[in-house]
Amino acid sequence: MYRVGIGQDTHRLVAGRPLILGGVRIAFESGAYGHSDSDALAHALIDALLGAMSDGDIGSHFPDSNPKWKDADSFDMLAHVLKRVEARGFHVVNTDATVMLERPKLREFIGSMRVNVARALNIDVDCVSVKAKTGEGLDAVGRGEAVSAIAMVLLMSKES
Numbered sequence: 001m002y003r004v005g006i007g008q009d010t011h012r013l014v015a016g017r018p019l020i021l022g023g024v025r026i027a028f029e030s031g032a033y034g035h036s037d038s039d040a041l042a043h044a045l046i047d048a049l050l051g052a053m054s055d056g057d058i059g060s061h062f063p064d065s066n067p068k069w070k071d072a073d074s075f076d077m078l079a080h081v082l083k084r085v086e087a088r089g090f091h092v093v094n095t096d097a098t099v100m101l102e103r104p105k106l107r108e109f110i111g112s113m114r115v116n117v118a119r120a121l122n123i124d125v126d127c128v129s130v131k132a133k134t135g136e137g138l139d140a141v142g143r144g145e146a147v148s149a150i151a152m153v154l155l156m157s158k159e160s
């Protein structure tokens with residue numbers, strides 16, 4: 001049996017916060033504001049996995065009100081969700097994601113993001129696609145006010 005899921009996430013960019021995307025810490029003048037380490041790509045992946053299982057969303061599993069997830073490593077949250085996927089007898093087939101950020105250019109970090117995501121999802125790096133886009137100077141991303149990510153995942157289980 002196959003299940004497909006989609007996830008989307010946006011964070012405001014503010015001075016004095018780290019910019020972490022796909023588990024890669026990127027040196028920049030601003031970073032993503034939020035409760036955890038605010039890795040938008042990891043959060044989009046989490047929602048895609050939960051969505052594929054019809055298992056709620058990131059807010060229901062990791063509420064802002066829970067101090068446990070304050071400044072949490074989003075890849076710990078991703079690992080927690082992957083355990084739920086595997087507990088249901090599913091594994092990830094592949095994922096395709098796009099990160100939207102005006103600056104800095106992400107090209108040089110894409111390879112490391114793919115490796116991190118592949119490791120987290122327990123799949124081959126060939127099964128992980130991460131793409132980067134700017135906002136073309138438009139909208140909150142284009143004005144440099146936000147970072148956004150969208151991800152799709154395909155899950156498969158042996159049972160029909």
Ligand SMILES: [Zn+2]
Pocket residue numbers: 009010011034038039040043
């Ligand atoms: Zn988020």
